[in-house]
Amino acid sequence: MMTIKETFPVTAGDMTCAGDVSARIKRQMKQVGVPAAVMRRVSVGTYEAEINLVIHSLGGQIDYEMTEEKITIRVVDNGPGIPDLKKAMTEGWSTASNEVRNMGFGAGMGLPNMKRNADEFQIESTVGVGTDITMVFNI
Amino acid sequence: MTIREIAGILDAKWLCCEEEADREVRYAFASDMMSDVLAHVGEDTMILTGLINSQSVRTAEMLDVPCLIFVRGKIPHKDAIQRAEMIGLPTLLTGCSMFESCGRLYAAGMGAFKLEEYNGEGGNDDD
Ligand SMILES: Nc1ncnc2c1ncn2[C@@H]1O[C@H](COP(=O)(O)OP(=O)(O)O)[C@@H](O)[C@H]1O
Ligand SMILES: [Mg+2]
Numbered sequence: 028m029m030t031i032k033e034t035f036p037v038t039a040g041d042m043t044c045a046g047d048v049s050a051r052i053k054r055q056m057k058q059v060g061v062p063a064a065v066m067r068r069v070s071v072g073t074y075e076a077e078i079n080l081v082i083h084s085l086g087g088q089i090d091y092e093m094t095e096e097k098i099t100i101r102v103v104d105n106g107p108g109i110p111d112l113k114k115a116m117t118e119g120w121s122t123a124s125n126e127v128r129n130m131g132f133g134a135g136m137g138l139p140n141m142k143r144n145a146d147e148f149q150i151e152s153t154v155g156v157g158t159d160i161t162m163v164f165n166i
Numbered sequence: 167m168t169i170r171e172i173a174g175i176l177d178a179k180w181l182c183c184e185e186e187a188d189r190e191v192r193y194a195f196a197s198d199m200m201s202d203v204l205a206h207v208g209e210d211t212m213i214l215t216g217l218i219n220s221q222s223v224r225t226a227e228m229l230d231v232p233c234l235i236f237v238r239g240k241i242p243h244k245d246a247i248q249r250a251e252m253i254g255l256p257t258l259l260t261g262c263s264m265f266e267s268c269g270r271l272y273a274a275g276m277g278a279f280k281l282e283e284y285n286g287e288g289g290n291d292d293d
Contacts, residue, residue, distance in 0.1 A: 042219075042221070043220070043245070045221070045224075046220075046221065046224035046227075046228075049224075049228060050224065050227060050228075053227070053228065063209075063230065066230075067228075067229060067230065070228040070229070071204045071228060071229070074204065074224070074225070074228045075201065075204060128199075130217075130219060130221055131198060131199060131200035131215075131217040131219065131221045131222060131225070132199075132200055132201060132221070133199075133201075134199040134200075134201040134202055135201075136199075136201035136202060136204070136205050137201055139205075140201060140204055140205050143205075
């Protein structure tokens with residue numbers, strides 16, 4: 028059975044490159060002919076996660092794994108972690124700066140968007156350690 | 167309606183990919199916040215935005231939208247136009263405000279992409 032696996036590092040603070048990893052993953056999905064609706068859900072979830080790594084975290088990585096049945100995106104960062112996960116998951120809740128808002132993000136919809144688009148969504152976060160998100164998308 | 171018709175309605179100028187002018191667009195969604203766009207945009211939906219950096223193009227790219235329109239006559243950043251060209255995204259610029267752009271398109275019969283029914287809690291969408 029075919030499995031494609033890759034890991035991409037994401038640098039904190041660099042808004043000009045934010046979205047590069049998601050675009051690469053999308054290109055790979057297109058190449059192997061993932062259905063458009065699945066591709067859109069994976070792309071939205073991955074892009075929101077990548078933006079969060081850039082604007083909220085100290086940097087981290089995105090792991091991408093694709094089999095014939097499903098695509099798994101795991102997003103792990105090196106901190107600072109999220110103190111109140113329940114609040115963070117609320118639509119509209121955001122700690123983003125005005126600078127980030129001027130870049131079009133910080134509407135507090137990122138985590139809810141990830142959850143809505145994934146078939147399985149898991150988030151764990153420890154302050155001082157980091158955040159670990161897994162999204163599974165059935166093909 | 168086609169992008170060519172949309173360009174006429176908005177007196178818009180092509181920034182790239184004019185060869186795609188006959189592409190069909192069924193719905194429109196307007197916002198400067200990309201997470202709102204990512205939350206609400208579905209198939210055949212074009213984006214109207216005042217956000218002129220490359221994140222607007224990247225958002226359009228993730229969603230495979232048929233067309234991207236910059237409003238208020240704000241010329242997008244160079245890297246945004248370059249990226250739109252690279253990915254083959256029809257991109258236009260109109261001098262109309264967001265309000266007027268939406269008004270003209272709505273009057274011409276453009277549909278709004280149906281949002282999930284408002285449930286009375288959460289969210290603070292500004293679209
Ligand atoms: N990787 C992360 N590291 C630290 N904090 C995060 C991370 N992801 C999200 N958060 C926190 O959760 C909040 C909500 O995230 P999100 O729903 O993506 O909205 P937004 O990014 O627009 O603020 C953020 O404002 C931030 O406080
Ligand atoms: Mg976010």
